[in-house]
Amino acid sequence: MDIQKSLLQKGIPTRWQPDYTRTNRILHMPHIPLPDHLPGITGLLEYRLDTAMPIRELTQILLRGESTLTQGERELIASLVSSRNCTRFCTAAHTKAADILLGEDQTARAVLADPETAPVSEKMKALLQIAAQTQAPGSAVTEEAVERARKAGATDREIHDTVLIAALFCLYNKYVDGLATVAPADPAYYDILGDRIVHRGYVRPPGGYPAPAKTNG
Amino acid sequence: MAHIQLNNDAPGIRSLVLYRPDTGKPLYELAQALLRAGSPDSTLTDAERELIAAYVSGLNCTSFCRNSHAAAARYLYGQERDLVDQVLADPETAAVSGKLNALLVIARHVTEDARTVSEAVAGAARAAGATDGDIHDTVLIAASFCMYNRYVDGLATLTPTDPAAYEAMGERMGTLGYVLPKPH
Numbered sequence: 001m002d003i004q005k006s007l008l009q010k011g012i013p014t015r016w017q018p019d020y021t022r023t024n025r026i027l028h029m030p031h032i033p034l035p036d037h038l039p040g041i042t043g044l045l046e047y048r049l050d051t052a053m054p055i056r057e058l059t060q061i062l063l064r065g066e067s068t069l070t071q072g073e074r075e076l077i078a079s080l081v082s083s084r085n086c087t088r089f090c091t092a093a094h095t096k097a098a099d100i101l102l103g104e105d106q107t108a109r110a111v112l113a114d115p116e117t118a119p120v121s122e123k124m125k126a127l128l129q130i131a132a133q134t135q136a137p138g139s140a141v142t143e144e145a146v147e148r149a150r151k152a153g154a155t156d157r158e159i160h161d162t163v164l165i166a167a168l169f170c171l172y173n174k175y176v177d178g179l180a181t182v183a184p185a186d187p188a189y190y191d192i193l194g195d196r197i198v199h200r201g202y203v204r205p206p207g208g209y210p211a212p213a214k215t216n217g
Numbered sequence: 218m219a220h221i222q223l224n225n226d227a228p229g230i231r232s233l234v235l236y237r238p239d240t241g242k243p244l245y246e247l248a249q250a251l252l253r254a255g256s257p258d259s260t261l262t263d264a265e266r267e268l269i270a271a272y273v274s275g276l277n278c279t280s281f282c283r284n285s286h287a288a289a290a291r292y293l294y295g296q297e298r299d300l301v302d303q304v305l306a307d308p309e310t311a312a313v314s315g316k317l318n319a320l321l322v323i324a325r326h327v328t329e330d331a332r333t334v335s336e337a338v339a340g341a342a343r344a345a346g347a348t349d350g351d352i353h354d355t356v357l358i359a360a361s362f363c364m365y366n367r368y369v370d371g372l373a374t375l376t377p378t379d380p381a382a383y384e385a386m387g388e389r390m391g392t393l394g395y396v397l398p399k400p401h
Contacts, residue, residue, distance in 0.1 A: 031336075031352055032349040032352055032353050044353075047353060048256055048353065048354075048357070050250045051247060051251060053243075054244070054246040054247040054250065055243070057242075057243040057246075058240055058244060061240055062240065086332065087331075130371075134367050134371040140370060140371075140373075141371045141372070141373070146220045156221035156222055159220060159221050159372075160221055160372065163367070163368060163372050164368055166371070167364040167366075167368040167371060168364055170363045170364055171361050172360075174327050174328075174331035174360035174363055175356060175357055175360040176331075177331035177332045178323070178326070178327040178331035178334045178356035178360060179334070179352075179353065180336075180339075
């Protein structure tokens with residue numbers, strides 16, 4: 001089956017198509033009909049609004065609400081978990097959001113490579129370890145990891161939020177991958193998306209996401 | 218002992234939503250939407266939705282969620298309640314429809330590695346009569362319980378061992394649905 005051709009027939013621009021050479025499975029179309037102009041999570045959140053609403057609200061509270069963790073730190077947790085789940089769409093989007101919030105692109109990259117050697121505080125290293133333990137299937141958050149975070153100054157609320165952000169991104173990653181949504185390959189797509197989630201947050205825009213006007217030829 | 222000071226003696230997810238009600242509210246609203254409503258074309262019953270939640274929680278070894286949603290499924294299945302324990306023991310040999318069986322396969326793939334929900338896995342469910350909404354809802358229920366399970370286990374919340382405690386929870390979930398617990 002000619003995937004590129006079938007994507008073109010569905011009207012997905014070439015620059016938004018997944019990079020098949022870099023995925024470990026062949027991505028076909030999503031398992032359910034989703035709007036072509038809404039790749040990744042966006043189409044899913046429009047598919048069923050009654051479930052999307054609490055998911056959006058929870059994300060807005062956790063990543064943009066009042067917290068002693070910065071928004072950039074919270075995006076780093078989202079990015080690390082998405083990367084460990086190998087969900088390219090979410091990893092790219094939240095890495096971009098972290099880059100914008102931190103004002104540079106080195107920290108997020110280093111966190112994804114190895115949180116222990118990344119240029120973040122000992123408290124963040126400990127919280128990232130808790131996030132990684134929360135994500136890992138069949139593992140548990142250990143007493144030692146919690147103790148380490150506490151010694152480095154983490155509060156109960158920070159530990160709680162780290163676990164819940166990590167758990168929430170397991171939901172997102174599995175939702176996005178389980179329905180085989182499209183992950184655009186063009187980095188420019190994530191520049192726009194990262195900017196949107198930094199500056200507008202996770203709430204649904206009034207009126208949703210209308211399809212772009214059709215042009216002839 | 219939970220990893221953090223929750224300041225209440227409620228079990229499982231209830232202790233966490235009492236600790237932080239602002240995140241608890243959307244967490245309970247999501248459970249209510251997932252397990253007591255569906256996509257417009259979904260054919261799944263509330264009992265089947267609870268069973269998928271219990272099955273995923275069992276795969277994740279989260280006893281609190283497994284036992285409470287199994288109890289809710291038993292309550293909602295009524296006379297067919299034995300199906301719940303058959304599925305939890307082995308969905309392959311359980312006396313459930315081919316459609317539910319295929320959806321449970323999707324749920325297992327989502328739980329283990331969601332990237333393995335292939336065309337073939339989704340296609341088998343469709344061939345057995347599953348609608349788009351059934352497939353969507355199954356993936357989202359499974360993904361959501363991967364979140365709830367990690368939240369409940371990640372903070373090492375209290376897990377009751379008395380089966381009677383879960384029976385009461387199941388009846389409450391089956392009748393009232395998901396209502397935020399009130400602080401004492």
